[in-house]
Amino acid sequence: MGPINKEAVQAALNEFENQDLYLHLETTNGAYAAHRQESQMAVCAYIRNGRIRYHRGVVSGDGPFRVGLKMDQGWVYAEGLTDYEVDSEGRLLMAGHDREGRLAVALELSRTPFRV
């Protein structure tokens, strides 16, 4: 996984258009956020193996990047994406890492289910 190349990510998003896909979408600030600083609260949400199909997928911004996937009935959205890879299984993995290298957001697309 390395820094997002906008053209390469756009090309990958185009390749996933109009197909039944599996989605991994998450955002997290860490399970210890509230423990480390009381004014904070731990926030996390994830969907693993959500089924989606989109007809328009766009990567936007100058980095960190945003991705929007337009579906017949709704949207998938992620902000803060910094890195990507198309892995050996042909999945598009995108993530946003902070300065400590910690993952803060992830958006991944696959034609086969992600391992649980």
Added chain:
Amino acid sequence: MERHVLVVFPHPDDETFSSGGTIAMHTQAGTPVTYVCGTLGEMGRNMGKPFFATRESLPQVREQELREACQVLGIRDLRLLGLRDKTVEFEDREALAERIRDIILELKPSLVITHYPGFAVHPDHNALGAATVRAVEMLPKDQRPTVHCSAFSRDAREKLGYPDVINDVSSVLDVKMAAIRAHRSQSEAMLKNLEEQLAKNPDAARRMEAERSKESYYTYRFAD
């Protein structure tokens, strides 16, 4: 000396950060230690610094790191429960407790180390700690091993008082540090910060080292 120590925590690295020294002292004394690890920490956000793991490669990375840490600590029996990070509290607690009880019946440990339910910050810690306490509670009173619970929530001191077991692990601190380094994806950022601290503020760094040299537990008191 304990006959057999059973350690039950949900994530690869919980054993090292909370109990690495205690485990090393037991294994060096010749006591077998079994680690029952609930998940592979699949949803951890530390990926190394600079990051080298992805959300999808993290489980394999962490399992490998865990096996290395176990080797460093002298743990010869590692068992993975196959649960998923962040979801332990949503599992059927009684069924989970039965799985742990079966392991206790098989190994007959004299000591069980786990998280103190309600006082261990991460929901997975609290849930697996509760299932482990429940597992011991299922046994007849005279067959129950001692249970030492790790508690580090902000209200632990206020609500539980001072821990009654404080292990000085300074004699095996190098082993504990090697196990921390083995959990590279999870410890790299922390260790780099520590090095910077050490250069900037040696006193604070020394205090942190002193803290790592002590591992404290509350002996769980069963209602009956």
